[in-house]
Amino acid sequence: MDEANKQVTEKSQEGEKPRDVQDRSSISRRDLLKLAGAGGVGLLLGSVGVGGVWAGTAKLAAPTASTASNADPKQVIPFYDAHQAGIVTSAQDFICFAAFDLTTVKLSEVKDLFRRWTEAAAKMTAGQPVGGEEDQQSMPPADTGEAAGLHPCRTTITFGVGPSMFDARFGLGAKRPEALADLPRFGGDSLRPEWCGGDIGVQVCADDLQVAFHALRNLTRLARGVAVLRWTQEGFQRTGGSGPAGETPRNLLGFKDGTGNPDIHDKQAMNDIVWVQPSKQPAWMSGGSYMVVRRIRMRIEVWDRSTLSDQEATFGRYRSSGAPLGAKNEFDPLALDAKNEAGQPLIPLTAHSRLAHGEQPAEKVLRRSYSYSSGIDRQTGQLDAGLLFICYQRDPRTQFVPIQQRLAKRDKLNEYIVHVGSAQFACFPGARQGGYIGEGLFE
Ligand SMILES: C=CC1=C(C)c2cc3[nH]c(cc4nc(cc5[nH]c(cc1n2)c(C)c5CCC(=O)O)C(CCC(=O)O)=C4C)c(C)c3C=C
Numbered sequence: 001m002d003e004a005n006k007q008v009t010e011k012s013q014e015g016e017k018p019r020d021v022q023d024r025s026s027i028s029r030r031d032l033l034k035l036a037g038a039g040g041v042g043l044l045l046g047s048v049g050v051g052g053v054w055a056g057t058a059k060l061a062a063p064t065a066s067t068a069s070n071a072d073p074k075q076v077i078p079f080y081d082a083h084q085a086g087i088v089t090s091a092q093d094f095i096c097f098a099a100f101d102l103t104t105v106k107l108s109e110v111k112d113l114f115r116r117w118t119e120a121a122a123k124m125t126a127g128q129p130v131g132g133e134e135d136q137q138s139m140p141p142a143d144t145g146e147a148a149g150l151h152p153c154r155t156t157i158t159f160g161v162g163p164s165m166f167d168a169r170f171g172l173g174a175k176r177p178e179a180l181a182d183l184p185r186f187g188g189d190s191l192r193p194e195w196c197g198g199d200i201g202v203q204v205c206a207d208d209l210q211v212a213f214h215a216l217r218n219l220t221r222l223a224r225g226v227a228v229l230r231w232t233q234e235g236f237q238r239t240g241g242s243g244p245a246g247e248t249p250r251n252l253l254g255f256k257d258g259t260g261n262p263d264i265h266d267k268q269a270m271n272d273i274v275w276v277q278p279s280k281q282p283a284w285m286s287g288g289s290y291m292v293v294r295r296i297r298m299r300i301e302v303w304d305r306s307t308l309s310d311q312e313a314t315f316g317r318y319r320s321s322g323a324p325l326g327a328k329n330e331f332d333p334l335a336l337d338a339k340n341e342a343g344q345p346l347i348p349l350t351a352h353s354r355l356a357h358g359e360q361p362a363e364k365v366l367r368r369s370y371s372y373s374s375g376i377d378r379q380t381g382q383l384d385a386g387l388l389f390i391c392y393q394r395d396p397r398t399q400f401v402p403i404q405q406r407l408a409k410r411d412k413l414n415e416y417i418v419h420v421g422s423a424q425f426a427c428f429p430g431a432r433q434g435g436y437i438g439e440g441l442f443e
């Protein structure tokens, strides 16, 4: 984070909205639409738009990626930056995730798509409609309209490409990063093709679901004739306004989820864990990050019949406080060596926190997950609900994979969950104004 961004962020911690944010981000979509009619958008872009305010990561009591911020809906998270937004951005309230498959075999059309997406994403994250020109009565409107009058709501749009992008179709095979190796099959996986893979992954997050949906819908529309949706998943956490700011959100099993995440404000940690370093190949991924997505169904009905002590043993943490078993406070370290009077580990050997924590600092990942609820599983009559697990890292082979291998073998949580979807994407570095997302790969 550069110094200017840091200042905005740190002021936000104190609950006081920085003057800079108030002044420069207080222009809503409604204002912009009005001005667009009057031909004033270009002017506004100069002062407010894509190069403007970054106030997305209010640092709160618990500095995790998943911490709610009670953020000002007028805040804009700039699209153009060294890194893509939506990775070390404090988690917004909602996600609309989509995997696309390309229907073209022309690389030039893929490039054009990313150019169009870049332009549209820069506008939508700034709270502006896509298109920009005045609509004509004889044509469909350029923007679908459902976000007209709504604020930017800290929208971020994060793009990546999956392993299938490097097959024979586009001649990109030699550019495939080694870190984008196919994930191994993990014991207990029950993956369904309808929740797996994709040539392109797009993570849209915002503090308003309609705003997030609008962004994904318009990107899908812009892809017509070039790419089609393969699978999508919406997700949520409790909204910023529904509880005390700074508290770690709870997952659908009722536990605080995100406590052990690395600090997104620790630049060194983010370089060590999240961002692909310039020394690594391929060069087009320098400043990018690898995203792993798992759609994990929860056996909620079974969980709800288990005892509190069984639930706490499953995670190795207390449900109420989120503290590790044997400790008092949520952010106390996991006492992995502590024993009870019977000489048994206080945090069971099969506890999720113990196994996920591991012993290698180099294995850490940055989690950015959301709960999902997608109606009823018609075969069982039970809720299709769970966790859209998302994590970012420099190399899934040495980070997500060894953690997940341990979890798949021994995690007590496996009694209550099943992995039904899986995908991974190489998320590009950020784009500069005048450039476009993915430029390094496609040029
Ligand atoms: C990398 C793979 C992981 C998967 C898959 C995963 C699934 C999963 N996790 C929870 C709930 C919790 N996870 C917690 C901690 C935690 N989980 C992972 C990794 C995966 N989780 C890590 C790296 C950690 C941090 C470990 C540490 O260093 O302390 C916790 C405890 C609170 C916290 O730290 O966030 C909970 C709760 C669910 C429900 C789930 C699948 C549905």
Ligand SMILES: [Fe+2]
Residues within 6 Å of the ligand: 352, 356
């Ligand atoms: Fe976990």
